Amino acid sequence: MKYMQIKPTDSLFFGSGKPFNAGADSWTDSSFLPNPSVIWGALFSVLYREGKVKTTEKEKLKIKNIYLYNEEQTTILVPAPLDIFVDNEGNRYKSEYQNVDFISNYPLKVINIVEDKEVKSIENSFIEINSLYQHYVKKSFKSLILYNFSDVFVADYKIGIKIDKNTKTAKENYLYRVDLTQFKKEWSFLIEYESDIKFNGNGILKLGGESKTAYYKTIDTPIGLNSVEAFKREILNSLNNKKYFKLFFKTPVYFEDGWKPKHNGLVCANIGKPVSIGGFDMETKSIKEMKKYVPAGTVFVFKKNGKIDIESEDSESYKGFGSYELLTI
Numbered sequence: 001m002k003y004m005q006i007k008p009t010d011s012l013f014f015g016s017g018k019p020f021n022a023g024a025d026s027w028t029d030s031s032f033l034p035n036p037s038v039i040w041g042a043l044f045s046v047l048y049r050e051g052k053v054k055t056t057e058k059e060k061l062k063i064k065n066i067y068l069y070n071e072e073q074t075t076i077l078v079p080a081p082l083d084i085f086v087d088n089e090g091n092r093y094k095s096e097y098q099n100v101d102f103i104s105n106y107p108l109k110v111i112n113i114v115e116d117k118e119v120k121s122i123e124n125s126f127i128e129i130n131s132l133y134q135h136y137v138k139k140s141f142k143s144l145i146l147y148n149f150s151d152v153f154v155a156d157y158k159i160g161i162k163i164d165k166n167t168k169t170a171k172e173n174y175l176y177r178v179d180l181t182q183f184k185k186e187w188s189f190l191i192e193y194e195s196d197i198k199f200n201g202n203g204i205l206k207l208g209g210e211s212k213t214a215y216y217k218t219i220d221t222p223i224g225l226n227s228v229e230a231f232k233r234e235i236l237n238s239l240n241n242k243k244y245f246k247l248f249f250k251t252p253v254y255f256e257d258g259w260k261p262k263h264n265g266l267v268c269a270n271i272g273k274p275v276s277i278g279g280f281d282m283e284t285k286s287i288k289e290m291k292k293y294v295p296a297g298t299v300f301v302f303k304k305n306g307k308i309d310i311e312s313e314d315s316e317s318y319k320g321f322g323s324y325e326l327l328t329i
Helices: 036-049 127-136 229-239
Strands: 002-008 063-071 075-079 084-087 092-094 120-122 125-127 146-148 151-161 171-185 187-194 202-206 212-219 243-251 268-272 275-277 291-294 299-303 324-327
Touching: 002 036, 002 171, 002 202, 036 063, 036 187, 036 202, 036 212, 075 127, 125 127, 127 229, 229 324
Parallel strands: none
Antiparallel strands: 002 187, 002 212, 063 075, 063 187, 075 125, 084 092, 084 120, 125 146, 151 171, 202 212, 243 299, 243 324, 268 299, 275 291
16 A cells, blocks of 8 residues: 655635535535545646546546544544444443344334433544554443544634625625634645555645645555554454444445445444535546435444455445445444
């Protein structure tokens, strides 16, 4: 694998995919994290600008993982699994295996094992990558290393107003607010990718709405990922003797049947709100159809029927969609 660090130079805007009409709407819906296609598009544009790829050679760049990265502390984060729950006091709980019953937000033979507690799924939070394998998988709830939005980002926004093209003055009742994403000083994106094409060691790219700039540089495998592969091998080996397995998605994923994959044996699911994703096709110079994606953090539990074989249902998985981990229950 190869790694790229991307550090924005300014606050960023990432649209949510919902339409916005100035005058009718006063607050834009935005996402604090970019969709994988935004990251892929920024990197592919660098290669295209340097004459290293054609618009028809899209799969020459494949994004495997998108992380949040603290270079000073060598901390690496992914979206927290949505089967982690908290109560009103902030105590943590996790869906537990109990006679093939789980906490779930879909009615697939489930029970609530948290007695006398009102709990909600954790959202807009992140888990340290090694804690995912050491603590989450091994059910050490109190040891989970979780981060919330304010640990990584600074809340930011800007106010805008629509200008009348004829009078060149501000239109009445057309004031609107745009929420922005701004990293704290020590944080950035970390991209894990595959490509036979070499990037220049570092440079500047454009990212998100308004084409804000960001620095990029290729780096060696970060220290925080050194033990990840060993953890993965351990988990995959243990799955051979398990009746059930868990599918955890680290990036949004598209399913042809809507919210669930075609894989048989689904027992339960913990899913967040769907995200609308479209985009612009560089090759055809056209706007792509808007589709509903299941969000990052989604967790499915399956009964194992022979070999575990998860096939992608997304023709653009090379852009980083549907990045997942196979985990034990």
